[in-house]
Amino acid sequence: MTDTQEQQAATAETAPADPRPGRVALWILAAAAVLSLAGVVYSLYRLTGMADGLDDTGVMILANSLFSPIIVTVFAGAVAAVAAARAFQGPQKALAVLGSLVLGLVAGGAAYFSFSADADIALAVALVLLGSAVVGGLFALPRRSVTVVAGLAATLLLLAFMFGRGFYEAASSVSLFSDPLDEYGALGTALPFVAGIACGVCAFLYLRQKKAGVKLLGHLLAGALPGAVWLAATVIAQVGVEVVLGIGLDAVAPLDEAFLALSFQWQYNGSMTAMFAGALCAVLAYGLLLPKPAKAQSKAAKKS
Template sequence: MTETQEQQAATAATATAAPQPGRIALWVLAAAAVLSLAGVVYSLYRLTGMADGLDDTGVMILANSLFSPIIVTVFAGAVAGVAAGRLRKGPAPALALLGALVLGLAAGAAAYVSFSADADIALAVGLVMLGSALVGGLFAMPRRAVTVVAGLCATLLLLAFMFGRGFYEAASSVSLFSDPLDEYGALGTAIPFIAGIACGVCAFLYLRHKQAGVKLLGHLLAGALPGAVWLVATVVAQVGVEVVLGIGLDEVAPLDQAFLALSFQWQYNGSMTAMFAGALCAVLAYGFLLPKPAQSRAARSS
């Protein structure tokens, strides 16, 4: 009986000593989520720039630009879910959804106010933002919060890659490719793979710094999370674009349909490439760079 009690006490001590996400990481993620979410909503409003309502061109611009606020809202919803679990004690899944719900309501209200001149479109965009935040809250449900935070730090790096690429394309008119389709194929393959590797390294370094004792599966999930966020955001964006176009336009031009199809194809291919590269890189780093336990080395030597 005494040995059983001692084992239970040791197990409880190990559980309480399990590493938790640091406050600095949570503050950085929270600040990045709020600032980026406010920035993309404001940029989307300024991009359309029609205070009296959206014409057909404005609706198409809105549809083409909807992916950025959606992926940022998914990221922010996941951050809010993790933060809610640290602020209050209770069931992790319920707190994650509660935090994502609060953020989603705020984001949806901001989007609705921004496009209130068109009530139907404003409601559709607001509901899409709310749904994106709730989807992001699902990523915060795992009990091992340190693994989720590692993946979110890597997701923040992925968003920085996306912002950098968009800023470069907007600021530079010089291209290394003579054919736009060649540029599409090269960038659509290389950039997500490079970003995925960087995300996998970022997730691994965070887990190693925290000395979290996360096993192979945890490293795989943390490295794959940025690509998974990208993939889920693409699915939500495709649904949202169809809803916005169905409300705002009677008919979509064939050229616009082809552009949207090509854009979503790039998003799907890029997200799966980043997810694979991130997971593979994190797993390889776990296998090659982490020191082997002394007990296993002694067992092999004997």
């Protein structure tokens, strides 16, 4: 063995292991995923469930309400993937996919039995949630799980922002805007940017608290993950809505089509805004707030 090989072997032996997410963070994310998923599925059933099956109005309400369970299922699928890879020994990527698949089967089964009076619609909703969970599991495939957990913590904050906006719209009877479309556009522009900044700060603070040694790319991925989850959920929701409407309705009214188009336009714009703001904020925080590496400081000292 040459000197170079001996040095590489010694470095590999003394190098610290990659930091792993703490159990407390995983328990919090798991509890939030389970409670939020159960809540949105139950709320969807209370909103649209009918003992004799869905009429045309019920199908349209179901289609308009499908985004919330989808984005929560994507989030829960990612959490299940990280938790499975952390809890069991074996191939990490295979365990992650298996964890998201099991979560998807549970969510899909709950949705199917909730709408079993309409077998075709129930099957469509169940398959959409199953696919959402599997897609969520793909977000847990990066090698450094601590980066994924930082992004999921920020995603949980994004879901809280979405819940807060929905609660405000439902509870507030006084508007600061003269036109509902002006209010819709203003909230649609401001909220994703503010939420993205908050998500970027959340991801950065988690990585800093863990002292994970994550570089620039890791901060970029963690900050962008909430917006990426939002974007993936929007794509799945658009496909799911088309399937549900195709099964449940013979024709969609032009006003309903216009509302769905406006809604999805807001979702796409909001997701990309949140993704950009979160990634930018996390990267700027990494560059401005973290101390310089000791290696760089030693080189500067030698030059002086």
